[in-house]
Amino acid sequence: MEILLFEVGGSRYGADAAQVLRVDQLPSGIRSSAGLGPTRAGDRALVFQTSNGATNELQVDLVHGVRTIPVAQLRQLPPGLSPQGFAIGVWLDGNAPVLLVDLPQMVKQIGGQ
Amino acid sequence: MALESQDEKAPLRARKRGGSLGPIAQALQAALGGDLSARVAQGKLSGEAAEIGALLNQLLERLGRRIAEDERRKQVSTGEIEQAIEGLGALVREGDLSRWSNGTQDSQLGPLLEGFGKVIETLRTFVREINGAALRLSSSANEVLAASTQHEASSTEQAAAIHETTATMEELKHASAQIAENAGSVARVAEETLGAARSGRGAIGEFIQAMQQIRNDGVAVADSITKLSKRVERIGTVVEVIDEIADRSDLLALNAALEGSRAGEAGKGFSIVAAEMRRLAENVLDSTKEIKNLITEIREATAAAAGAAEASKLATQSGEKLGAVAAQAVEGILAGVQETSDAARVINLATQQQRTATEQVVASMGEIEDVTRQTTHASKQATGAATELTQLASRLAELIRRFKAD
Numbered sequence: 256m257e258i259l260l261f262e263v264g265g266s267r268y269g270a271d272a273a274q275v276l277r278v279d280q281l282p283s284g285i286r287s288s289a290g291l292g293p294t295r296a297g298d299r300a301l302v303f304q305t306s307n308g309a310t311n312e313l314q315v316d317l318v319h320g321v322r323t324i325p326v327a328q329l330r331q332l333p334p335g336l337s338p339q340g341f342a343i344g345v346w347l348d349g350n351a352p353v354l355l356v357d358l359p360q361m362v363k364q365i366g367g368q
Numbered sequence: 369m370a371l372e373s374q375d376e377k378a379p380l381r382a383r384k385r386g387g388s389l390g391p392i393a394q395a396l397q398a399a400l401g402g403d404l405s406a407r408v409a410q411g412k413l414s415g416e417a418a419e420i421g422a423l424l425n426q427l428l429e430r431l432g433r434r435i436a437e438d439e440r441r442k443q444v445s446t447g448e449i450e451q452a453i454e455g456l457g458a459l460v461r462e463g464d465l466s467r468w469s470n471g472t473q474d475s476q477l478g479p480l481l482e483g484f485g486k487v488i489e490t491l492r493t494f495v496r497e498i499n500g501a502a503l504r505l506s507s508s509a510n511e512v513l514a515a516s517t518q519h520e521a522s523s524t525e526q527a528a529a530i531h532e533t534t535a536t537m538e539e540l541k542h543a544s545a546q547i548a549e550n551a552g553s554v555a556r557v558a559e560e561t562l563g564a565a566r567s568g569r570g571a572i573g574e575f576i577q578a579m580q581q582i583r584n585d586g587v588a589v590a591d592s593i594t595k596l597s598k599r600v601e602r603i604g605t606v607v608e609v610i611d612e613i614a615d616r617s618d619l620l621a622l623n624a625a626l627e628g629s630r631a632g633e634a635g636k637g638f639s640i641v642a643a644e645m646r647r648l649a650e651n652v653l654d655s656t657k658e659i660k661n662l663i664t665e666i667r668e669a670t671a672a673a674a675g676a677a678e679a680s681k682l683a684t685q686s687g688e689k690l691g692a693v694a695a696q697a698v699e700g701i702l703a704g705v706q707e708t709s710d711a712a713r714v715i716n717l718a719t720q721q722q723r724t725a726t727e728q729v730v731a732s733m734g735e736i737e738d739v740t741r742q743t744t745h746a747s748k749q750a751t752g753a754a755t756e757l758t759q760l761a762s763r764l765a766e767l768i769r770r771f772k773a774d
Binding site for chain 1: 615622625626639
């Protein structure tokens with residue numbers, strides 16, 4: 256499975272690369288990243304398509320790139336550990352956990368609040 | 369006085385015994401016996417015998433008077449001789465010339481006493497003159513002794529004063545030598561100071577030139593720093609461009625990787641190229657980051673260098689001003705040292721002359737001291753001689769006082 260690895264506020268995240276349409280450069284000065292907390296110095300934005308077909312952006316600090324990860328290495332989170340519902344699993348990059356998020360779901364959850 | 373011899377007495381004794389000329393014979397017998405007062409008894413005689421008796425009595429009378437006269441003259445002469453002997457004895461014993469008398473009734477003794485009188489008178493004159501001379505001599509000897517004593521005292525004081533003066537002059541000579549030596553040292557030090565001041569003037573001139581050179585170099589360094597700063601800014605601009613390009617390349621590589629992932633197996637090679645591009649872009653970004661850091665350091669360094677150059681400029685300007693002030697001060701010092709050196713040379717020369725003069729004075733004082741010592745010695749000898757002369761004069765006066773002239 257192709258996972259796009261990125262970083263927000265010092266935490267590493269991963270998302271299904273198929274969900275990301277492209278990576279854009281944001282104008283400087285914007286410091287927010289929806290449900291993942293404030294960014295530090297990033298000027299990247301992940302452009303993805305929501306469930307209703309619209310495009311949205313997630314500001315991130317850093318994009319590490321696309322990694323091909325075997326599905327067996329992906330772990331699904333137990334129910335209840337993701338109250339907002341957009342965290343769908345975890346991948347261990349060595350000993351460092353990488354939280355896998357569903358970008359359209361995250362937008363949906365945030366929009367539903 | 370023997371009137372007749374014993375042989376002539378015999379006939380008279382015979383006639384007495386005859387009787388007519390008896391009184392005459394008796395008178396003659398008495399006269400022959402030494403009795404000149406015997407007289408012929410006239411009453412028993414007559415005629416020619418009476419005449420002879422009268423004549424005999426006249427003869428005896430005259431003879432008695434004559435003998436008495438002779439006896440009186442003898443006594444007078446004896447008295448006068450005794451008086452003369454007494455006068456000579458007094459002269460010999462006591463030196464008394466006043467008791468001499470020329471008076472005599474003896475015509476034979478008169479010339480002798482008169483001769484003695486002349487001698488005595490001559491002695492009296494001598495004694496008077498010698499007494500007067502002895503008094504004058506004693507007085508003069510006392511005066512000479514007093515003068516000699518005073519002269520001796522003066523000579524002693526003079527010798528002491530000259531000795532003290534000589535000692536003082538000796539000290540002065542040493543002091544003069546010390547002063548001359550010190551003056552020489554001062555002159556040498558002044559000369560060295562003059563040389564040092566001249567060297568200092570040269571060094572300050574070189575310092576001012578060095579300051580000017582440093583200022584010029586500082587200006588050149590400031591210009592270079594300005595140029596360097598501008599070039600660094602230019603490099604920064606270029607690095608910004610490179611950074612932007614690398615960032616865009618990174619972005620493009622990311623998107624290419626996304627595209628590759630979406631292409632599935634067909635896009636794997638594309639994804640690999642995209643990943644390599646990303647790696648290169650990240651390397652470039654890391655390099656530009658390092659370059660930016662270096663540029664920042666260079667900016668800080670150039671700013672510090674510019675500040676240092678400005679400070680150096682100000683310091684060199686201050687140094688030039690201080691150098692000018694120092695040069696002016698050294699010029700003043702040089703003039704003062706020059707005057708000091710000239711004065712020291714003059715003092716040195718003067719002290720050398722003083723030392724020479726002092727040594728000459730010391731030598732002269734030594735000679736004067738020798739002469740004074742001789743004078744003192746002579747004064748002591750003169751005093752001794754005057755003392756002896758005084759004693760001799762006193763002795764002479766004492767001796768001459770034994771002679772009484774009046």
